[in-house]
Amino acid sequence: MPTSIPKEELMAPGHTACHGCGATLAMRYVLKAMGQKTVVSVPASCWAVIPGAMPFRTLDVPMVYTPFAATGASISGLREGLDIQGKTDYNVVGFAGDGGTADIGLQGLSGAMERGHNVFYIMYDNEGYMNTGVQRSGSTPYGAKTTTTPVGKERDFKKENKKIVADMMIAQNVPYVATATIAYPEDLIRKIDHAKAVHGPKFIQILAPCPTGWYYPPEKTIEISRLAVQSRMFPLYEFIQGKFYLNKSFKPVDVSEYVKAQDRFKHLNDDEIDNLRKYVDERWNQLLEWEKIYSEQKE
Amino acid sequence: MKSVTEFKTIMTGNDAVAYGAKLARVKFISAYPITPQTTIVEKLASMIANDELDAKYVEVESEHSALAAVFASELTGVRSYTATSSHGLLYMHEMLHWVSGQRLPIVMSVVNRAIGPPWNIWADQSDTINQRDTGWMQVYSESNQEAMDTIIMGYKIAENSEVMLPLMSMEDAFILSHTSEPVTLRDQDLINEYLPDLDLKFRIDIGNPMGYGSYDTPDGTFMELKKDMVDSMKKAVRVIKDETEKFNQMFDTNYGGLVERYRMDDADYALIAMGTVASTARFVVDKLREKGLNIGLIRIRYFRPFPYDDILEDLKNIKAAGVIDRSVSFGYAGATYSEIVSALYGKINIPVSSFIVGIGGRDVRIEDIEKIADTVRNESSGVYWINVKKVI
Amino acid sequence: MVLVPVSTVSTRNHPTDSWRIQRPTIQYDKCIRCMICWKYCPDNAIEIENGDESAPNERIAKMEYPVINYSFCKGCGICANECPEKCIDMEFEVIE
Ligand SMILES: Cc1ncc(C[n+]2csc(CCOP(=O)(O)OP(=O)(O)O)c2C)c(N)n1
Ligand code: SF4
Ligand code: SF4
Ligand code: SF4
Ligand SMILES: [Mg+2]
Numbered sequence: 095m096p097t098s099i100p101k102e103e104l105m106a107p108g109h110t111a112c113h114g115c116g117a118t119l120a121m122r123y124v125l126k127a128m129g130q131k132t133v134v135s136v137p138a139s140c141w142a143v144i145p146g147a148m149p150f151r152t153l154d155v156p157m158v159y160t161p162f163a164a165t166g167a168s169i170s171g172l173r174e175g176l177d178i179q180g181k182t183d184y185n186v187v188g189f190a191g192d193g194g195t196a197d198i199g200l201q202g203l204s205g206a207m208e209r210g211h212n213v214f215y216i217m218y219d220n221e222g223y224m225n226t227g228v229q230r231s232g233s234t235p236y237g238a239k240t241t242t243t244p245v246g247k248e249r250d251f252k253k254e255n256k257k258i259v260a261d262m263m264i265a266q267n268v269p270y271v272a273t274a275t276i277a278y279p280e281d282l283i284r285k286i287d288h289a290k291a292v293h294g295p296k297f298i299q300i301l302a303p304c305p306t307g308w309y310y311p312p313e314k315t316i317e318i319s320r321l322a323v324q325s326r327m328f329p330l331y332e333f334i335q336g337k338f339y340l341n342k343s344f345k346p347v348d349v350s351e352y353v354k355a356q357d358r359f360k361h362l363n364d365d366e367i368d369n370l371r372k373y374v375d376e377r378w379n380q381l382l383e384w385e386k387i388y389s390e391q392k393e
Numbered sequence: 394m395k396s397v398t399e400f401k402t403i404m405t406g407n408d409a410v411a412y413g414a415k416l417a418r419v420k421f422i423s424a425y426p427i428t429p430q431t432t433i434v435e436k437l438a439s440m441i442a443n444d445e446l447d448a449k450y451v452e453v454e455s456e457h458s459a460l461a462a463v464f465a466s467e468l469t470g471v472r473s474y475t476a477t478s479s480h481g482l483l484y485m486h487e488m489l490h491w492v493s494g495q496r497l498p499i500v501m502s503v504v505n506r507a508i509g510p511p512w513n514i515w516a517d518q519s520d521t522i523n524q525r526d527t528g529w530m531q532v533y534s535e536s537n538q539e540a541m542d543t544i545i546m547g548y549k550i551a552e553n554s555e556v557m558l559p560l561m562s563m564e565d566a567f568i569l570s571h572t573s574e575p576v577t578l579r580d581q582d583l584i585n586e587y588l589p590d591l592d593l594k595f596r597i598d599i600g601n602p603m604g605y606g607s608y609d610t611p612d613g614t615f616m617e618l619k620k621d622m623v624d625s626m627k628k629a630v631r632v633i634k635d636e637t638e639k640f641n642q643m644f645d646t647n648y649g650g651l652v653e654r655y656r657m658d659d660a661d662y663a664l665i666a667m668g669t670v671a672s673t674a675r676f677v678v679d680k681l682r683e684k685g686l687n688i689g690l691i692r693i694r695y696f697r698p699f700p701y702d703d704i705l706e707d708l709k710n711i712k713a714a715g716v717i718d719r720s721v722s723f724g725y726a727g728a729t730y731s732e733i734v735s736a737l738y739g740k741i742n743i744p745v746s747s748f749i750v751g752i753g754g755r756d757v758r759i760e761d762i763e764k765i766a767d768t769v770r771n772e773s774s775g776v777y778w779i780n781v782k783k784v785i
Numbered sequence: 786m787v788l789v790p791v792s793t794v795s796t797r798n799h800p801t802d803s804w805r806i807q808r809p810t811i812q813y814d815k816c817i818r819c820m821i822c823w824k825y826c827p828d829n830a831i832e833i834e835n836g837d838e839s840a841p842n843e844r845i846a847k848m849e850y851p852v853i854n855y856s857f858c859k860g861c862g863i864c865a866n867e868c869p870e871k872c873i874d875m876e877f878e879v880i881e
Binding site: 495496595603604605606609614617618621625 | 786789
């Protein structure tokens with residue numbers, strides 16, 4: 095019987111990710127979509143640790159570990175080095191966390207996308223510096239408690255909204271940009287298939303819930319990923335060669351359902367949840383606006 | 394005999410270095426502009442644009458990215474090259490370790506320039522001395538010809554299966570980089586004979602998927618990996634000598650191995666210098682010899698691996714030595730001086746002094762070297778800053 | 786020869802069963818072979834195998850079915866949580 099996603103597994107079992115790790119599923123799905131002719135570059139992050147210590151590897155494709163800020167440049171060099179040898183059919187994939195993408199690696203990402211290399215940059219977004227013990231990143235959403243935005247006597251949870259790198263990539267006119275999440279692997283894999291048809295830089299931001307850093311029980315990973323879309327906390331879209339498609343086919347739920355499922359938001363009072371609700375509405379309207387602008391442009 | 398098409402021309406150090414990279418058949422180049430390095434990669438870009446060089450040139454958005462891109466392309470198995478200076482080199486610091494730790498035989502040109510603040514674009518070796526412990530071999534040239542040939546020899550040495558460490562090849566800012574000198578362009582066929590194509594044994598191969606870098610634990614092989622780099626740095630001493638000799642024979646040159654000696658055979662006193670300061674020192678040696686002082690010069694070519702054995706041999710019969718450094722090491726004496734005294738310690742007991750010269754491009758004059766020689770002759774030991782003004 | 790930091794041994798040689806506190810068990814007589822559990826397992830600990838006797842009906846008995854590889858299952862509970870038939874039980878491991 096055919097399965098809804100490819101059967102081929104290029105990520106082995108036996109890795110050392112936490113129970114119920116969403117970032118691991120992101121890699122599993124990405125490699126299913128990419129296939130075996132793929133080289134992956136991973137900076138400092140959970141994913142630099144998930145494969146285990148030397149001499150272990152958990153991917154059945156070459157995986158290059160790089161310094162934290164080096165993802166964008168390393169995929170540039172991999173692409174060009176392979177092309178020089180005629181290996182133009184290899185997929186070159188940067189696979190970096192949100193810290194490695196939204197913060198320390200942003201310049202390298204932007205540079206690599208601007209230079210037009212034929213590469214994929216996958217940002218697995220667990221909304222914080224998880225490998226170093228759950229610190230805030232630019233991609234952490236408003237309201238979240240992290241170890242550097244703690245809630246003690248003072249309510250020092252993160253007060254700033256999430257920096258959305260995919261939006262920045264659209265602003266930079268990267269030929270393929272999409273958001274995805276692990277509850278919808280068929281959607282993610284379809285997006286990668288679309289991206290493969292685009293020659294040039296491709297950027298996909300995958301929301302990857304993290305039980306350890308979002309403080310929820312590990313069996314809820316898929317549920318929370320689904321709620322992120324349904325609550326519109328993490329809208330799914332696709333921007334392909336100047337056209338913008340927003341995914342609206344889901345059963346909407348209130349933001350509070352998403353928030354209440356995770357202890358990183360436990361401290362939020364009704365007013366604060368309302369702030370998130372407003373933010374979500376505003377962003378949704380903005381995305382609807384984009385859909386209009388980009389479709390008009392292309393008519 | 395084969396017909397050899399070498400020809401002599403006049404060019405700047407940076408152009409010579411670019412021709413060195415071309416002769417070495419580099420396939421991938423990535424860099425970021427910084428004075429006084431920029432004209433190297435401009436030259437290479439124009440060679441590519443004019444079909445003189447079959448390589449890919451990518452200008453990235455920072456030096457960290459330049460070395461990250463070169464790291465990655467080299468790992469796919471293509472000979473890769475970059476060049477930088479000063480702040481660009483400091484910006485690469487993390488990647489320098491990453492390249493050597495992954496055992497990638499990349500060659501990089503560095504035009505030695507001062508580190509700010511205040512901004513200063515002139516000759517000063519503090520930038521590369523700062524990178525002493527990054528696992529890269531370091532060569533300091535004295536002429537444009539040497540700068541060109543060192544790129545070629547550099548790849549041959551770095552890619553040796555016993556070495557597999559990256560190499561930095563230095564030129565002093567402006568004194569070499571932007572000054573024209575006669576240079577012999579080597580015959581490409583002969584270079585091809587000397588330097589075969591890169592054959593990176595562990596290059597990226599989807600048929601043999603591996604993790605490159607990964608992480609390791611205290612009980613794993615981390616310590617052994619680092620020790621192996623030190624061992625390879627030691628083995629490089631022999632390889633450098635052999636490969637330099639081979640080059641000398643093929644191209645009728647006479648480069649020293651790790652050091653170059655001038656009038657040292659019967660010398661009582663020795664000056665030790667690195668880079669273009671050695672040219673001035675050589676002139677002063679001749680001048681003082683005429684006056685009857687038995688003085689000689691040791692020019693350090695390789696700072697890493699450091700020529701400990703050569704130095705011991707050369708200073709065996711010397712009464713006193715002066716070590717000239719064009720770099721600042723805050724808190725102690727000159728960097729080369731520190732190496733020399735540690736080489737001598739417990740074996741040769743002579744007065745050695747440290748001279749700091751030419752910081753931020755300050756001119757190193759004949760009279761400065763004469764003063765240094767004078768101090769050495771008095772068999773004193775100490776740390777001296779030469780040609781500094783009294784400002785406070 | 787030099788020592789190069791490359792990792793060559795697949796984690797297929799690195800069991801993670803000792804991480805498991807809760808053990809998932811599939812009730813095959815209720816399982817409809819939708820493979821949702823397989824799809825969402827972050828540890829690749831569910832394998833797809835051919836045919837099985839105990840099945841809700843004959844048609845399903847001929848289909849591929851999910852088999853948990855307990856050498857790698859960490860017991861996260863995602864499979865049980867996502868199973869549409871609620872036919873995966875999670876029970877605490879008993880150390881004998
Ligand atoms: C230059 C540098 N700074 C800091 C670190 C420490 N560090 C390693 S991983 C990490 C967090 C990574 O966060 P993210 O990119 O979001 O990936 P995650 O761990 O969340 O998967 C940090 C701060 C580092 N390795 N290198
Ligand atoms: S901390 Fe989060 S992202 Fe990192 S391995 Fe654990 S679950 Fe996965
Ligand atoms: S409990 Fe978790 S690890 Fe075990 S089979 Fe189910 S999903 Fe996989
Ligand atoms: S999810 Fe449940 S019903 Fe579907 S295959 Fe797995 S055990 Fe069977
Ligand atoms: Mg993160």
